[in-house]
Every structure is written in C-alpha cells, then in structure tokens.
Amino acid sequence: MNIEAHLATxxxxxGVLEEELHSALLQPSTRDDYISSLKRRKLQLKDEIAKIKSSFH
Incomplete structure (x- = not known):
C-alpha cells in the first residue's frame, strides 16, 4: 500500500471514530470507559496522520 492510500485509510x-464518538455522546447510557477508548483511538489516528503528513513535507 502506498503512503497516499494508507493516509486515506x-x-x-x-472519520468513522468521530461519528461513533458523536453518537455515543448522545446516548446517556454510554459508559465513560467506552467514550475514553474512542477518544484515545481517535487521538492515536490523528497523531499517526500528522506524523505521515509531516514526513511528506
């Protein structure tokens, strides 16, 4: 897989995690640890995306 395809993935x-997090926050019964997990995974992806983008420039 080339870098552009990996970055797109x-x-x-x-984006999927963002939608899932938004949906989870709207549900009062959603457990806090699940929300924390989504936020952590989303942040890890954001960091990886930023790292790849910075290596391009």
Missing amino acids: LEKKH
Whole structure:
C-alpha cells in the first residue's frame, strides 16, 4: 500500500471514530470507559496522520 492510500485509510477510520464518538455522546447510557477508548483511538489516528503528513513535507 502506498503512503497516499494508507493516509486515506487512516483519515477514513478517523472519520468513522468521530461519528461513533458523536453518537455515543448522545446516548446517556454510554459508559465513560467506552467514550475514553474512542477518544484515545481517535487521538492515536490523528497523531499517526500528522506524523505521515509531516514526513511528506
């Protein structure tokens, strides 16, 4: 997989996590540890995306 495709995949996963997090926050019964897990995974993806983008420039 080339870098552009990998970056696109990571950005798509980040978007999916964003939607999942938004949905979870709207549900009062959602457990805090689940929300924390989503936020952590989303941040990890964001960091990886930023690292890849910075290596391009």
